[in-house]
Amino acid sequence: MNAQAIDTYFKDHREDHLEELKTFLRIPSISSLSEHKTDVRNAAEWLKEAMEKAGLENVKVDETAGHPVVYADWLHAEGKPTVLVYGHYDVQPVDPLHLWETAPFDPQVRDNKLYARGASDDKGQTFMHVKAVEALLQLNGELPVNMKFIIEGEEEIGSPNLPVYVQENQELLKADLIVISDTGMQGPGRPAVCYGLRGLAGIQIDLKGPKGDLHSGLYGGAVQNPLHAISQILASFHDKDGAVTVDGFYDNLVPVSDEERAEFAALPFDLEEEKKALGITEDFGEKGYSFIERTWIRPTLEINGITGGFSGEGIKTVLPAEASAKITCRLVPGQDPDDIVAKLKAHVESHKPAGVTVEVSEFDKGKPFLTPYDHPAIQAAGRSYEKIYNVPTAFTRMGGSIPIVAAFDDILGLPVVLMGFGLSSENFHAPNEHFHLENFDQGLRVISDYLFEASDL
Incomplete structure (x- = not known):
């Protein structure tokens, strides 16, 4: 050359x-x-x-x-x-x-x-x-x-x-x-x-409550609010330290060797500079893992968006009929996207509040x-x-x-x-x-x- x-x-x-x-x-x-x-x-x-x-x-x-x-x-x-x-x-x-x-x-x-x-x-x-x-x-x-x-x-x-x-x-x-x-x-x-x-598994959760939006003064407190319900489901996905609480989510993970983790630790990575670049004051995630390990070798579950109710300027006293959320999981060796989606569906079903119907749709998948x-x-x-x-x-x-x-x-x-x-x-x-x-x-x-x-x- x-x-x-x-x-x-x-x-x-x-x-x-x-x-x-x-x-x-x-x-x-x-x-x-x-x-x-x-x-x-x-x-x-x-x-x-x-x-x-x-x-x-x-x-x-x-x-x-x-x-x-x-x-x-x-x-x-x-x-x-x-x-x-x-x-x-x-x-x-x-x-x-x-x-x-x-x-x-x-x-x-x-x-x-x-x-x-x-x-x-x-x-x-x-x-x-x-x-x-x-x-x-x-x-x-x-x-x-x-x-x-x-x-x-x-x-x-x-x-x-x-x-x-x-x-x-x-x-x-x-x-x-x-x-x-x-x-x-x-x-x-x-x-x-x-x-x-990392691999990928994405879902959308759609909740339906009453047949149409209701006046929150007339019906609030007596009818389940789909936004309240979806908030409960979403909050159930993690513990206070950010670990995913979906049953079996961490099963079958291929272990990462101590040698490889040592190589990661030796990389010229400055956590304080990273936080400054991202505009955050604290990092957050699973205990026992570094920032690099959390983003490279650990699986995650992230809420990417929530919709429902009124979000325009001012206020509208409405009890919405529907609410939705989009979720993606990043997967690591040992995890299968189809298996993870099945576990997410089971988790949603077991944590579904009373008064709403729930539908889970599958989206992006990748090993x-x-x-x-x-x-x-x-x-x-x-x-x-x-x-x-x-x-x-x-x-x-x-x-x-x-x-x-x-x-x-x-x-x-x-x-x-x-x-x-x-x-x-x-x-x-x-x-x-x-x-x-x-x-x-x-x-x-x-x-x-x-x-x-x-x-x-």
Whole structure:
């Protein structure tokens, strides 16, 4: 690899690349909202054109039962490994809109950070892989490895249709390893390769009381209030220290070795700085576990939203007829999403107050994932980070979930290399999402280097 030539190429094309990325980010590809279905498809078509421009071949937009998948490849490196790159072009909703400093789909650069929904998660990181391929093809006329891309439009809703697509296209997706850039670094200037992800199980609880909203003066105290009832159910999920009280929730957890916990403790993590960055005065969670352990290796149950009654300006003396809550659990090795959902349903049923009917709906599911951090493909990624960032690479787990990763492992049986370039402070899934452009710049060079590292695996 001619590192100087690659560095010069990315410097010369930086502004063009940023303008292209801004165009991609202007497409409001919110997969969870039906009114944005056309926008999601437009993002897929834009990505198809960008891949064709980069020099990738056999580029196509494949239909699924939901939003489409974009596939591309370049397969002319005879005798070399095949790298399958996964990413997603869909994004989260933007609410609450009033907290955005600039419009979420009007990309703006401030303080060398690119602000827009999807800038970090995951349009920006996916785009980097396309541009790395383009650079190498422009400079060398070839790639050091064979490449395949599978970019989906449903990651933010749990990838409900991608496992079927992968199952049906195993021959098309045949490769030697999978590379995903949808994770984060350890901190500014501190690269990390993630080797473990938590899984996911989501539900919605819907409570119904009277046939319609009632006057709280006429009926309060005599009729069960669904908001009161759902509050009781939600309060029953944790003890005072934050431990989950659902029966059997912690059964079958795969133990984490003392050696691995010692590695976590040795990482350069400053709890006081983290609290300051988050704007909190105290951390909270299970006793006996550090902040890192609570967010990487322990399962959780979080209430993501509650609705019901009147929430407008002023007051309305109403006893609401309905109340709802959305819950997600992050799961660790040893936990199965279907089993956890069954236990959540049983818990809700056993804690249901009198006077209401309850319905529990299932949503996102994904198994936890763990791969040995000493795998050659993962260690090669660490070497590429170190060359570009000039610091040792941390090998970490991540608290978030990428549901398709476990499916890739189950169906394709390939090692998964999680090479992220985001930072935990970048507000992905929140207002003012942004991407630090120094990691955009460095990441392009890391990805390019890794393709040469991977050629020797």
